[in-house]
Amino acid sequence: MGKRIYLGNDTAGYELKMKCIEYLEGKKIPYADCGSENDPDIESTRYPFFAAKVAAAVSRGEARCGILICGTGIGISMMANKFRGVRAALCTSTYLSKMTRMHNDANILCMGGKTIGEWEALDILETFLNTEYDGGFHDGSLNLIKEAEEYMYNGKIWEQEARKISTGSLADAEIFDRSLG
């Protein structure tokens, strides 16, 4: 069996996650449901726990990709992006879903259970799963993100390398330096 798609949600994302699971089952795509379950007897679940389960699996290379759903998709994407190697993208349209695969090689799709309808969400999901990363020019940008991760995790100085990757002029490099503070 190939790698599974990992799904996670909070209470507000539960219904849409179940629709995504129906879709995956219909297509016989293997998945792992990391919760939360919808238990009316407990208070609302907290999205960071479920984002962490999915993001850790993606970060370790155990998952094909992730799907995370909270009310808006915002909080759950914020948490997922704390994990090394995770590129979680909040998508509200099929266009964004296509672009984030082609340009960002996003490995977690985030959606808002309260902000989009079922059919739009499934179209976004299908596009996410069926769009390949373009590579080429975009590798340079992803390398900069990786360098920033090394800096955050290992304290490596990455500015010089980032400047080399930058194809811009000296003026661009100066703007880049300023943005690093």
Ligand SMILES: O=C(CO)[C@H](O)[C@H](O)COP(=O)(O)O
């Ligand atoms: O969207 C979210 C985070 O970005 C959460 O789903 C939302 O904050 C949960 O709120 P509630 O428990 O009132 O549904």
